[in-house]
Amino acid sequence: MASKPLPLSVASGSPGSTQPAGSSSSNRPGSTSHDVAVQLRKLYRYQTVLYDHEEAWRDRYLFLLSKGYRLRSRYEPGWSPSWLTMDVDPAYCDDSIDTVLPMVLDANRLSDNVTVCIKRIDPKEITDEVKIATFLSSIRDAKNHCVHISDTFRDPILSKVEYIVMPSLRSFDDPVFGAVGEVVDFVTQMIEGMEFMHKHLVAHGDLTTQNIMMDARPILPSGWHFIAQHCKVDGVTEISPFARIDRPVQYVIIDFDCSVRLSPGQPHLIRRFGGRDGDPPEYKSRDPYDPFKIDVFTLGNVFYKDFYQKYEGLDFLETLIDFMKTPNFRQRPDAEMAMAYWLNVRKHIDVGRARWRLQQRKETMGERILYDTVAFAREGVHRMKRMLTGEKDHRVYWS
Structure with missing residues (x-):
């Protein structure tokens, strides 16, 4: 199930910190009065437990941690929603965001603090997906546009289930x-x-x-x-x-x-x-x-x-x-x-x-004028910066 839409224009902040209900949360995005927060918690009450397709990730949280990958706090065993202890809109809490596809999830790689994508492969039929992906990933070639596989391992209980680790794309x-x-x-x-x-x-x-x-x-x-x-x-x-x-x-x-x-x-x-x-x-x-x-x-x-x-x-x-x-x-x-x-x-x-603006066929005349104006202004800024810095546009788009 896809996540609910999140607010688009808000101040910068790091969701996930906890405060006792009723205390001030004014220093973080989404903070609100206690009464409004209670109403919002009721509105989002269906997210206080994981969806069925998320439980497989929660059940492997410690296993993946042992492999060097930490899932988001939502998937920790015994997870309790952070917004239950804060006067804040749940939409501003990272642990209110679930998954889009059941078989893929993000994780923090402990060795370098980089976000990666973990794919859980549970084939209904015999497949060479892992073998082919790792084979192509292993070949160094400037023309290789196949996804890089940085790690693979099998599930500790289900022998047919494999995991591959890829970049976040x-x-x-x-x-x-x-x-x-x-x-x-x-x-x-x-x-x-x-x-x-x-x-x-x-x-x-x-x-x-x-x-x-x-x-x-x-x-x-x-x-x-x-x-x-x-x-x-x-x-x-x-x-x-x-x-x-x-x-x-x-x-x-x-x-x-x-x-x-x-x-x-x-x-x-x-x-x-x-x-x-x-x-x-x-x-x-x-x-x-x-x-x-x-x-x-x-x-x-x-x-x-x-x-x-x-x-x-x-x-x-x-x-x-x-x-x-x-x-x-x-x-x-x-x-x-x-x-x-x-x-x-x-x-x-x-x-x-090369720098011509792409015009969508469905654009109205008004949209076309607006987008052309913005593109013209942006190109003017680009050229001005190059003039002021003395930089030459050495980029070769094609030849």
Whole structure:
């Protein structure tokens, strides 16, 4: 179950400290009178116990702690909601925030105090997810955009359950893209990542929007809350990201539960393979098909649905998308061919378009004027800073 929305515009503070009910809480965000706090506690009474899907995390709190990972206080054995002892709106308490997906949760890594993501893998069917993810993670390559796996271990009681530890990431489009050059960078990184996997004979199988994330540290250097991602790590203070055109990010491919790793020389034809995207035409046939060509199609669909359909001015993607979504998989390009095609397209894009604002197709005229004005002002500030500091824009967007 997703967490309730949290306040967006509040003062900075660190929720979670406790005070006796009725005492002053005026120094922390969300503080209120005792009577109002009592009413708010009644309103949020359903959150004073964990949801069913959270209990598995509470039951492994001490085990994960022994592995070097501390879950949020909400999952400590014997947890009691902090807002029950404070005159404060529960929405301002970090331990009022539950989970979004039952199988993933954030934790504090004790060795370096960094927030990480722990995924609990309890497969209903035999899967090579952990083996494939750790295999790809172990390869050092500038084109490797697969999620880094820093630790793996098995459950102490349920032998089939495994845990993998990954960085804390964000959806690749949160915050939304703002400039044409950001899209060019995204397309390049994603085809690179697909080409890297295929080079090592791994077909992802579900290379779709949900499985592409972003390491947002360059644009959110102060961090973000793992669940309430519109907030800083305190779960309360609203974030204000930098533009990724100025601070490029790394895009990351996750979730290898649908993936297959073939052996050298093994025919690239299999059955019953694939994830969320039901558009590849070969799914309609009972004949074997190439899993690597499925990845090419589904990634082309990401470019089409998440960018070309959504934004104006991305005409340069049209032929690439058509090429990657060639209906007959035997005629469809492989990852290497898709990359070669894209690099040829990219070199003909005017570099001067890199900082152009992305215009959503659904924008009204009023919104377009407003957004264009803001973008023009922001670009003016950017240029002025460079003039005053004597800094030259050495960034190479593409060549």
